[in-house]
Amino acid sequence: MSYLLSLGLLGHRSVFWRGACAAATRPVTEHVQNLETASVTSFQLKEWECLQKSLRSRLRDWDDEGWTIDDLRRIGGLDIGFEDGTNRATAVLVVCELRGCHLKLIYEDSVDVDMALPYISGFLFVREIPAYELLLQRLRDSAPDVEPDVFLVDGSGLFHPRQCGSASHFGILHNLRTVGVAKKLLCFEDFDREHGQTVEEKVLSRPGDSTPLVGTSGFIYGFAVRTSAARAKGQDSSRRVYVSAGHRFSQDTAKNVVLMCNVEGGSYMPEPIRLADLTGRAIERAWKQIHSTSEPQARQMIMDVSNLLDDKQRKTLVAILDEVEAEPCAVLSSISADSIKRKQATKDELFEPLQDMYPDATMLELRAALKMEKPWATDLRKASLRHQQAGRAMRLSR
DNA sequence: GCGACAG
DNA sequence: ATCTTGTCGC
Structure with missing residues (x-):
């Protein structure tokens, strides 16, 4: 979390978020989603954009020299489950080990997090990365020998307006292999609604089918991937995920890693993220019974x-x-x-x-x-x- | 003025 | 992230 301190983020947190001095600086005029968002200044957003651009220059969207997907042994999944109506949440890290063609859950850890800052599209890292860092530190303290070869992050990697979503952000900061897995399409200037619409209309009939997310510039941001054969209850039979390389992966390998985490008859989400999600929900359900x-x-x-x-x-x-x-x-x-x-x-x-x-x-x-x-x-x-x-x-x- | 916009 | 509704399958 030290990098946040160096940005002055934690020092400003109470000022901006709690709203005490929100009027002292000009509120953002774009991306305003709710009142809380307005408490983040445009100056703060510019700083965050600057950080993302700086990290982007260090992003490696190719596989490590001498490393292939066959070297994959353990896969981590990161997700955050929310308590409704509050700033509190449960961040979960699970690690699955590849055994033949099965994934075995071998590690699970959850932490309570106070979401001190609002959700702003394109700036997910602000909310989620501190929790991921805590989980990483606890993993290294308590079970360093099960550290995953790759972390699947519930969010985006390169598929991002500044090509540096939270998955990339986390990977670059800690030199980890990461892949971004999003449930929704993100649209921005180079990948606008028309591009999004075109991708949504593509038919991905069989598990493993995919279509690239190509921007106006020609840049490939990632893939829409049909992962599961099973139809999730009440859901579209052809639900897809939006996969993008986070760090130390090519887009193609990122896609293959996600497909490798698909469980027969399971969720359309890759298993490690799905398990992290389930654990977060179980904890929030338990808390809901007694929180009042x-x-x-x-x-x-x-x-x-x-x-x-x-x-x-x-x-x-x-x-x-x-x-x-x-x-x-x-x-x-x-x-x-x-x-x-x-x-x-x-x-x-x-x-x-x-x-x-x-x-x-x-x-x-x-x-x-x-x-x-x-x-x-x-x-x-x-x-x-x-x-x-x-x-x-x-x-x-x- | 309203809607859209990873979680 | 959260809510809902309806539908299918065991």
């Missing part, structure tokens, strides 16, 4: 429960809570370990560490967190809660 009556630390507990416990362990803990339901327990610390009729190992490894971490958690909050539905994370190796620290990511297997 709970403190922010309860939200952190939900993140930790998601990161540190697998489905099996959460179910075991729910069963323990059911056992002691007869006693009037207000908070977790009021349950005595002796009252639990379980194996000593279960108490030692699961219950007591949880009790130590969240002594003040109420039964309601704990149930909301433990009943989180993440069926895709089943059959994964147990993590040792006792030796984990709150706020740390869980290695799910291998």
Whole structure:
């Protein structure tokens, strides 16, 4: 996040976003989408554009020398799920390992993020990159050996007015291979509505079919790609994604990486991003049940429960809570370990560490967190809660 | 004046 | 990102 500090972004955040001095500088006149957007000054936008142009000059839209797609072992997926009506969100990183033609989830980590700045088309990086950087740092701290060979980012790479979307931005800043995967077409001067319309009208009848996104200038911004054979419920049978190289990839390889992440009968979105999306939603669902009556630390507990416990362990803990339901327990610390009729190992490894971490958690909050539905994370190796620290990511297997 | 504009 | 509605398939 240091680069944001050097831009003065964090220092200005409270001024511009909270609106205290919004009137002191001229508000933007273009791209105004809502009132919050108006609190970002045109000067600030120019600075961000300048940063994007500078990063663009360092973007490598070709494959690394000596590297091919066959060298791909692990693929990361980054996505952010939002709590409705607030600035809070859950950012999720998952890592999948390629095993034959299967993708196996091996790592998952979620963090709570405060979206301090508004969404402005073309400037997604401002909102999302700080969270991605935190997830990257936690990955390197807790499981450096599972760092992915490529990160799939929910957003664009080269397919961007300044050819530097959030996927490229993140990749260039940290010298990572990245690919941008967007669900919607982005239109701008060189790739206007007419170009967009032409692309939308192209029929991509078979999975793997694609059509290039060519601007007026002739520049190829990426591809519209038909990924899935299955029709998502209620959705168009031919839903497509808009793939563009982020960093250290050719457009062609970027497209192939996304196709490689397509699961038979699965979503039109590549699996790692889809899993990150599902986890973010599961966490937001759990928080929604308690957010009106709970403190922010309860939200952190939900993140930790998601990161540190697998489905099996959460179910075991729910069963323990059911056992002691007869006693009037207000908070977790009021349950005595002796009252639990379980194996000593279960108490030692699961219950007591949880009790130590969240002594003040109420039964309601704990149930909301433990009943989180993440069926895709089943059959994964147990993590040792006792030796984990709150706020740390869980290695799910291998 | 309104709509469009990755998430 | 968020909401909705209708439709198909198990």
